[in-house]
Amino acid sequence: MPSLKPALLALADGSVFKGVSIGVTGQTVGEVVFNTAMTGYQEILTDASYLEQIVTLTYPHIGNVGSNDLDAESGRVQIAGLVVREVPRPHSSWRSTLDFSEYLKQQNVVAIAGIDTRRLTRILREKGAQNGCIVAGGRISEAAALKKAQAWGGLKGKDLAQLASTDKAYVWDRSTWRLETDEDAESGDGRFHVVAYDFGVKTNILRMFVDRGCRVTVVPARTRAADVMRRKPDGVFLSNGPGDPEPCDYAIDAARYFIKKQLPLFGICLGHQILGLAAGGKTSKMKFGHHGANHPVQDLESGRVLITSQNHGFAVDEASLPDDVTITHRSLFDGSNQGLALSNAPAFSFQGHPEASPGPHDVGYLFDRFIQLMEAGKPEPGKS
Numbered sequence: 001m002p003s004l005k006p007a008l009l010a011l012a013d014g015s016v017f018k019g020v021s022i023g024v025t026g027q028t029v030g031e032v033v034f035n036t037a038m039t040g041y042q043e044i045l046t047d048a049s050y051l052e053q054i055v056t057l058t059y060p061h062i063g064n065v066g067s068n069d070l071d072a073e074s075g076r077v078q079i080a081g082l083v084v085r086e087v088p089r090p091h092s093s094w095r096s097t098l099d100f101s102e103y104l105k106q107q108n109v110v111a112i113a114g115i116d117t118r119r120l121t122r123i124l125r126e127k128g129a130q131n132g133c134i135v136a137g138g139r140i141s142e143a144a145a146l147k148k149a150q151a152w153g154g155l156k157g158k159d160l161a162q163l164a165s166t167d168k169a170y171v172w173d174r175s176t177w178r179l180e181t182d183e184d185a186e187s188g189d190g191r192f193h194v195v196a197y198d199f200g201v202k203t204n205i206l207r208m209f210v211d212r213g214c215r216v217t218v219v220p221a222r223t224r225a226a227d228v229m230r231r232k233p234d235g236v237f238l239s240n241g242p243g244d245p246e247p248c249d250y251a252i253d254a255a256r257y258f259i260k261k262q263l264p265l266f267g268i269c270l271g272h273q274i275l276g277l278a279a280g281g282k283t284s285k286m287k288f289g290h291h292g293a294n295h296p297v298q299d300l301e302s303g304r305v306l307i308t309s310q311n312h313g314f315a316v317d318e319a320s321l322p323d324d325v326t327i328t329h330r331s332l333f334d335g336s337n338q339g340l341a342l343s344n345a346p347a348f349s350f351q352g353h354p355e356a357s358p359g360p361h362d363v364g365y366l367f368d369r370f371i372q373l374m375e376a377g378k379p380e381p382g383k384s
């Protein structure tokens with residue numbers, strides 16, 4: 001293995017970690033969070049909800065199965081920087097097309113390995129998510145890195161959804177990945193037309209719509225609700241995405257419009273928070289958020305406990321929600337809100353990730369619920 005250049009991670013609280021660079025030479029700043037998923041590093045790195053976040057993976061062996069094109073949740077790596085315990089070793093997987101270290105370089109990622117990620121995670125849990133700076137390779141100054149970490153403004157109040165969004169509307173027509181062929185499949189003429197707002201959408205969400213017979217049009221974050229209506233959707237989807245939901249007033253206004261029109265409406269993660277705000281609730285920043293693939297959440301209607309994939313740092317405050325909103329799911333880790341449904345409109349949402357990728361599929365039934373809402377709203381053939 002070639003000798004690796006030194007790297008350093010500085011947190012705004014003054015903590016410093018020394019390790020080695022496993023990505024490109026450079027510097028990066030962002031909010032340092034930890035993700036406890038044991039698999040799915042490529043899906044995590046390519047999830048646009050992580051824009052401006054430096055991700056620490058608590059699972060120590062990252063890179064063992066290399067990387068490939070089909071496991072990406074967007075067109076590129078989106079995280080601001082990566083922190084891992086072990087230097088990646090030679091990889092092995094029948095699906096891999098590129099070594100993980102090569103992938104990090106190809107994707108221009110600043111990454112540090114060889115640090116005590118358990119110590120780091122304890123700091124983040126005890127003090128809360130910290131702003132941080134990674135300096136990898138080149139000239140390293142501890143004092144300058146600390147200063148950068150402390151000067152960075154943080155995520156609160158930041159609208160990043162428009163940054164993560166597509167510039168132009170497009171049609172999505174690929175299914176989820178199939179084991180038999182190691183491919184996805186094309187299918188574009190489904191019975192339901194879903195218009196999906198892209199705030200940084202994960203592709204597996206779009207794939208799961210296609211699996212269920214939907215035709216999907218993805219639209220930019222700032223698309224006006226009236227323009228969406230012209231596309232004659234059977235249902236509208238509000239996607240996951242980075243940053244603070246509160247400043248996304250354009251999306252909150254659009255959601256209010258669809259509620260008024262009684263159009264089936266489904267939100268995931270940032271989309272859930274936007275629906276909560278549109279319904280009259282409030283959101284707030286959590287201490288260190290939820291990022292992992294084994295978080296227990298209770299479905300309050302059935303009583304069932306679901307093991308879920310999570311990635312959020314903001315949450316809907318249940319106490320702020322008006323009476324016409326039903327709380328449908330709650331986190332069994334900290335009691336925070338995980339789902340809601342409107343009683344006066346066919347609209348509902350989930351804070352975690354029913355599309356998994358990575359993670360368990362316990363919450364996949366919410367996609368079927370959205371299909372049922374669209375089914376109920378669709379005139380029978382021959383009638384209008």
Ligand SMILES: NC(=O)CC[C@H](N)C(=O)O
Pocket residue numbers: 049239240241242243244245268269270271311312313314315
């Ligand atoms: N995955 C997401 O959509 C995250 C939503 C929001 N950016 C948060 O951190 O809470």
